[in-house]
Amino acid sequence: MTRPLDKVLGARLPDPPDALRRGPLADGAFPSPLHTERRASRVGVWLGSGFVVCFLTGLISHLIQQPPSWFVWPAGPVWLYRVTQGTHVMVGLALIPLLLVKLWTVYPKLFSWPPAATPAKAVGRISILVLVGSAVFMLVTGLINISQWYPFGFSFKVAHYWTGWVAVGAVLTHVGSYAPQIRRGLARRGTAASVAGLSPAEVDAAYATTDAEETGAVSRRAFVTTAAVATGAVALTQWGQTISPLAQVSVLAPRIPGVGPQGLPVNQTGITAGVTESAVDPAFRLVVEGPTPLSLSLADLQAFPQHTERLPIACVEGWSASADWTGPRLRDVLDAAGHPRGTVVHVESIQTGGSYRVSTVGRPHSASDKTLLALQLNGVELDIDHGYPVRLIAPNRPGAMQTKWLGRIAPGAAGVGS
Ligand SMILES: Nc1nc2c(c(=O)[nH]1)N[C@H]1C(S)=C(S)[C@@H](COP(=O)(O)O)O[C@H]1N2
Numbered sequence: 347m348t349r350p351l352d353k354v355l356g357a358r359l360p361d362p363p364d365a366l367r368r369g370p371l372a373d374g375a376f377p378s379p380l381h382t383e384r385r386a387s388r389v390g391v392w393l394g395s396g397f398v399v400c401f402l403t404g405l406i407s408h409l410i411q412q413p414p415s416w417f418v419w420p421a422g423p424v425w426l427y428r429v430t431q432g433t434h435v436m437v438g439l440a441l442i443p444l445l446l447v448k449l450w451t452v453y454p455k456l457f458s459w460p461p462a463a464t465p466a467k468a469v470g471r472i473s474i475l476v477l478v479g480s481a482v483f484m485l486v487t488g489l490i491n492i493s494q495w496y497p498f499g500f501s502f503k504v505a506h507y508w509t510g511w512v513a514v515g516a517v518l519t520h521v522g523s524y525a526p527q528i529r530r531g532l533a534r535r536g537t538a539a540s541v542a543g544l545s546p547a548e549v550d551a552a553y554a555t556t557d558a559e560e561t562g563a564v565s566r567r568a569f570v571t572t573a574a575v576a577t578g579a580v581a582l583t584q585w586g587q588t589i590s591p592l593a594q595v596s597v598l599a600p601r602i603p604g605v606g607p608q609g610l611p612v613n614q615t616g617i618t619a620g621v622t623e624s625a626v627d628p629a630f631r632l633v634v635e636g637p638t639p640l641s642l643s644l645a646d647l648q649a650f651p652q653h654t655e656r657l658p659i660a661c662v663e664g665w666s667a668s669a670d671w672t673g674p675r676l677r678d679v680l681d682a683a684g685h686p687r688g689t690v691v692h693v694e695s696i697q698t699g700g701s702y703r704v705s706t707v708g709r710p711h712s713a714s715d716k717t718l719l720a721l722q723l724n725g726v727e728l729d730i731d732h733g734y735p736v737r738l739i740a741p742n743r744p745g746a747m748q749t750k751w752l753g754r755i756a757p758g759a760a761g762v763g764s
């Protein structure tokens with residue numbers, strides 16, 4: 347029999363050696379009535395939607411932290427970033443079991459030979475490799491990142507961001523090249539049968555719950571239930587990072603609401619940041635550059651009108667926790683330094699190194715009356731781990747940009763070398 351690919355190649359593609367066609371790679375390994383286009387397509391819709399949600403929420407987080415000139419992120423509602431980033435991590439974690447489910451539904455096809463009948467199908471097969479590879483990379487590095495273990499020599503942020511584009515490209519290519527199968531798979535049974543040229547009985551046979559003892563296979567209902575429970579359970583472990591009653595099940599999430607100094611989690615402590623001496627130095631001053639430069643002691647900061655706002659810290663890693671923060675408004679201090687309302691500034695920590703020692707405060711946040719130079723947390727002087735003597739806290743902003751241990755505020759966005 348000449349196969350289409352052989353025509354393209356001008357020769358018969360040799361079969362893989364028998365040694366490779368053993369165990370799980372053998373033809374017909376793991377038979378299951380769930381290896382159907384219908385199941386694969388339906389799981390694929392969930393998986394694809396999850397990918398899109400992760401991609402968009404990830405893009406938002408990226409743009410907030412590295413804003414191009416056209417991008418302005420609003421200062422409200424205060425909880426928006428908490429929701430987009432919580433969703434990003436929760437859906438991303440839920441994609442891990444879903445991806446495994448999807449691979450199961452297409453299992454026999456993964457090793458079918460010849461690898462593709464036509465060049466178009468070859469593109470489809472390759473898209474699976476790229477898709478699975480990039481998905482596994484993102485999910486695994488993402489998981490490692492949120493467990494605060496950084497064993498790799500590359501920047502998680504950069505790698506995760508670019509792999510996201512690769513994955514979305516592969517998803518689109520995949521959907522495009524498998525469009526007929528997906529359309530058939532999602533069609534109703536009668537339609538599917540006629541499109542696929544199968545008799546209704548053949549279709550029923552393919553979908554039927556096979557006797558478990560005969561094939562060792564799971565029933566369709568058990569499969570869907572298990573997949574949904576596994577996916578939901580993983581998502582719940584993420585919710586535990588934000589919703590207190592779920593903290594006990596938060597096994598994948600190291601930060602627990604209500605645990606940490608002053609009942610709030612901490613990523614970088616005063617000790618790891620190396621600020622234990624400089625932060626408590628009585629000579630401490632917050633320098634504010636501007637038309638009227640200021641050098642403010644803690645007492646000076648306390649002399650400004652004090653305001654209290656209930657705002658969440660929403661870490662990119664998915665945990666978030668709300669607290670009452672008290673201190674002068676950033677905009678009052680900028681007013682005193684002679685800056686027009688809404689001036690873009692950057693805030694710098696007295697911490698000498700680290701990725702999060704500087705952050706830019708854009709126009710909406712600079713003008714917002716909810717952006718504080720916090721001196722107190724839940725009515726008590728800040729713990730050193732939360733940024734004593736003064737930290738920035740602004741509404742609707744990634745935790746990584748809620749800079750602790752402030753030492754200097756200057757006009758303009760944080761640039762290279764600042
Ligand atoms: N100077 C400085 N500020 C920082 C950080 C840091 O490492 N250094 N970490 C940031 C990150 S990633 C988060 S999530 C929040 C956490 O604030 P918390 O420790 O008060 O909960 O602080 C932010 N502010």
Ligand SMILES: [Mo]
Pocket residue numbers: 613660661662663745746
């Ligand atoms: Mo963070």
